[in-house]
Amino acid sequence: MQDKSWDERDGEVRLDEQARTKPITIYDIAKEAGVSSATVSRAISGKGYISENKKLQILDLVEKYNFRPNTFAQNLKSGFTKTIGFIVPHIGNMYFASVYYEFEKWASSHGYMTILLNSKGDYEVESKLLYSLKEKRVDGIVMMGGRMDAVELSDDYIREISEIKDLIPFVSCAAKSERFGCASVYTDDGKGVELLMTHLKSKGYNSFYMIGGGDEFYPAYLKKKYALEIGKKLDMKVNVNWLTPGMHFDYRAGYNGMKMLLEKPLEADVICGVNDYVAVGARDAALEAGLRVPEDIAFVGFDDIGIGTVLPTHITSVSPCYDIFGKKVFTSLHKIMQDNKPQDMKTTLIRPELKLHESTK
Amino acid sequence: MQDKSWDERDGEVRLDEQARTKPITIYDIAKEAGVSSATVSRAISGKGYISENKKLQILDLVEKYNFRPNTFAQNLKSGFTKTIGFIVPHIGNMYFASVYYEFEKWASSHGYMTILLNSKGDYEVESKLLYSLKEKRVDGIVMMGGRMDAVELSDDYIREISEIKDLIPFVSCAAKSERFGCASVYTDDGKGVELLMTHLKSKGYNSFYMIGGGDEFYPAYLKKKYALEIGKKLDMKVNVNWLTPGMHFDYRAGYNGMKMLLEKPLEADVICGVNDYVAVGARDAALEAGLRVPEDIAFVGFDDIGIGTVLPTHITSVSPCYDIFGKKVFTSLHKIMQDNKPQDMKTTLIRPELKLHESTK
Numbered sequence: 098m099q100d101k102s103w104d105e106r107d108g109e110v111r112l113d114e115q116a117r118t119k120p121i122t123i124y125d126i127a128k129e130a131g132v133s134s135a136t137v138s139r140a141i142s143g144k145g146y147i148s149e150n151k152k153l154q155i156l157d158l159v160e161k162y163n164f165r166p167n168t169f170a171q172n173l174k175s176g177f178t179k180t181i182g183f184i185v186p187h188i189g190n191m192y193f194a195s196v197y198y199e200f201e202k203w204a205s206s207h208g209y210m211t212i213l214l215n216s217k218g219d220y221e222v223e224s225k226l227l228y229s230l231k232e233k234r235v236d237g238i239v240m241m242g243g244r245m246d247a248v249e250l251s252d253d254y255i256r257e258i259s260e261i262k263d264l265i266p267f268v269s270c271a272a273k274s275e276r277f278g279c280a281s282v283y284t285d286d287g288k289g290v291e292l293l294m295t296h297l298k299s300k301g302y303n304s305f306y307m308i309g310g311g312d313e314f315y316p317a318y319l320k321k322k323y324a325l326e327i328g329k330k331l332d333m334k335v336n337v338n339w340l341t342p343g344m345h346f347d348y349r350a351g352y353n354g355m356k357m358l359l360e361k362p363l364e365a366d367v368i369c370g371v372n373d374y375v376a377v378g379a380r381d382a383a384l385e386a387g388l389r390v391p392e393d394i395a396f397v398g399f400d401d402i403g404i405g406t407v408l409p410t411h412i413t414s415v416s417p418c419y420d421i422f423g424k425k426v427f428t429s430l431h432k433i434m435q436d437n438k439p440q441d442m443k444t445t446l447i448r449p450e451l452k453l454h455e456s457t458k
Numbered sequence: 459m460q461d462k463s464w465d466e467r468d469g470e471v472r473l474d475e476q477a478r479t480k481p482i483t484i485y486d487i488a489k490e491a492g493v494s495s496a497t498v499s500r501a502i503s504g505k506g507y508i509s510e511n512k513k514l515q516i517l518d519l520v521e522k523y524n525f526r527p528n529t530f531a532q533n534l535k536s537g538f539t540k541t542i543g544f545i546v547p548h549i550g551n552m553y554f555a556s557v558y559y560e561f562e563k564w565a566s567s568h569g570y571m572t573i574l575l576n577s578k579g580d581y582e583v584e585s586k587l588l589y590s591l592k593e594k595r596v597d598g599i600v601m602m603g604g605r606m607d608a609v610e611l612s613d614d615y616i617r618e619i620s621e622i623k624d625l626i627p628f629v630s631c632a633a634k635s636e637r638f639g640c641a642s643v644y645t646d647d648g649k650g651v652e653l654l655m656t657h658l659k660s661k662g663y664n665s666f667y668m669i670g671g672g673d674e675f676y677p678a679y680l681k682k683k684y685a686l687e688i689g690k691k692l693d694m695k696v697n698v699n700w701l702t703p704g705m706h707f708d709y710r711a712g713y714n715g716m717k718m719l720l721e722k723p724l725e726a727d728v729i730c731g732v733n734d735y736v737a738v739g740a741r742d743a744a745l746e747a748g749l750r751v752p753e754d755i756a757f758v759g760f761d762d763i764g765i766g767t768v769l770p771t772h773i774t775s776v777s778p779c780y781d782i783f784g785k786k787v788f789t790s791l792h793k794i795m796q797d798n799k800p801q802d803m804k805t806t807l808i809r810p811e812l813k814l815h816e817s818t819k
Contacts, residue, residue, distance in 0.1 A: 180541075188558055188562075189559050194555055210591075212573050230571075
């Protein structure tokens with residue numbers, strides 16, 4: 098409801114309305130001062146050049162009419178800033194960039210501006226950014242990846258997130274966000290792994306080897322768990338091996354991991370990267386070794402990073418459906434921002450889709 | 459100077475300092491109300507749950523002591539929001555994402571938060587975003603790509619940008635920003651083309667074919683102009699042909715353009731994409747047609763999008779040196795934000811570097 102009343106006020110307003118019935122505007126001030134509205138703006142904001150005399154003359158008028166530019170006045174009245182903070186580890190990762198792009202589209206169309214911050218996946222940076230966003234009085238916060246993905250977390254961290262979400266509407270894009278008691282939007286990884294493996298089985302693949310993650314991160318831990326379960330159900334041989342300690346989720350993890358696998362006779366007919374970056378790295382190592390893809394070995398991954406970029410990876414991938422995902426993150430946050438009551442810790446799982454490319458038969 | 463005085467104020471401050479010498483803090487209010495500081499924040503911001511009674515009690519104390527939380531008070535006093543607006547066509551393009559990442563690092567470390575907006579390269583969206591940023595009273599604006607890159611522009615557009623930059627510190631990341639009378643940071647494309655072609659010549663390449671752009675965009679128009687000039691100097695055969703009208707700067711432009719070239723005997727020993735997306739598309743079309751890279755045909759591009767992503771393109775590319783570029787965009791804007799006088803329309807050209815990969819000998 099607050100939002101609505103905000104949207105209705107798109108003219109200039111003044112705080113003290115007793116002296117005049119029609120609110121005074123920046124154009125009234127400009128007319129009386131004999132200057133342009135841009136000059137009035139410069140005088141009020143202190144930004145851009147304006148002569149000292151002119152500035153004082155305008156500020157006198159501003160005081161006389163108790164004029165306030167609308168955004169400021171509205172912020173003061175409503176306490177809302179119409180600003181959202183969005184934290185990602187690195188916007189150069191297409192997964193985060195694609196969710197952000199879709200989210201920002203919805204946020205903008207609802208009159209919100211989004212502050213995008215890179216945490217570099219660093220614990221201290223993330224804490225600082227959360228603190229800054231609180232100071233900035235953003236109306237809501239979205240957090241993707243970073244610490245929230247860690248399987249083991251300190252009580253301090255869980256408390257930090259719980260406190261933030263009690264103060265500011267908060268949506269996490271991470272698995273197992275129940276731990277923080279906050280609302281979350283995430284991909285249904287179980288469904289994704291099932292779609293992928295069922296398709297592979299139907300194409301005659303029988304041995305599935307997942308690489309590139311680490312048990313300490315839920316996005317890898319859960320995919321491993323589901324792959325082992327679904328492999329049993331489908332009677333597929335499943336191997337999960339995080340071959341490259343210290344390298345996770347990136348091209349090097351896939352490239353180096355695949356090189357290690359190729360040192361011995363290959364006991365798999367499909368290599369699954371824990372995400373597409375890993376899958377592309379593994380595929381490149383196989384091509385370099387003279388293997389044919391998909392004839393000798395197939396590759397699959399997660400996140401469909403080739404679509405969002407218009408830079409195909411050629412890897413069969415489980416797509417998070419970025420358009421639906423990004424929209425859902427916004428609508429979930431928007432609902433909390435409008436409710437003005439204790440936050441609902443609802444988890445929304447987005448059903449992924451399988452995108453077929455030439456890395457599989 | 460304003461910045462400095464801002465940075466020094468990191469405690470809570472109050473506007474009316476005549477009643478007490480020591481500024482009252484949120485903790486004083488919390489103590490007197492017998493609640494936590496988080497509860498005081500909730501009462502003031504109207505966000506998060508708090509009982510109506512408690513809220514009224516706290517707001518009475520806030521009024522009694524004329525307490526203002528620091529960010530709000532500081533904004534009111536200084537007129538600065540410590541917020542920067544950053545407009546890109548699409549954050550899923552690694553060129554924009556890589557500049558943004560580096561920029562945001564510097565902005566954050568100087569206490570600025572950056573609002574990242576996608577214009578989709580759409581003229582109307584861009585205008586709306588500029589207007590919103592003005593309304594939001596950001597301290598500065600950076601604009602990359604989009605309309606600013608167009609060779610032909612309406613007078614209205616040039617006036618729009620000129621007015622914005624008179625009102626708000628403004629830096630463009632586009633060639634030929636002299637048109638707008640604004641400060642700009644851009645890659646030295648002449649130097650980039652020269653580095654690239656000189657290297658190719660030294661490796662024995664003699665025929666250079668550039669594809670994927672359009673004369674209506676400066677980033678393509680200028681590279682074409684430089685390639686023709688430098689080709690003459692180096693005695694290299696240069697052909698520039700934007701083969702795919704309506705498709706520019708993307709994978710499809712390269713892929714489709716290359717397919718068209720392959721319909722006739724190839725009269726070039728190196729294909730240059732107007733950027734890396736185009737080069738990757740062209741390379742893929744060549745591989746699909748059974749050509750060997752670089753033995754039968756070499757590929758080069760611009761922007762080095764493979765490095766930032768940790769997803770190698772394997773394409774020899776002219777790198778904008780994102781770390782230097784992003785830092786320079788911030789320092790240029792920061793200088794204007796601090797100067798508080800008519801903006802300097804300084805153009806800064808960043809010297810690019812050549813990154814060699816396996817798409818060339």
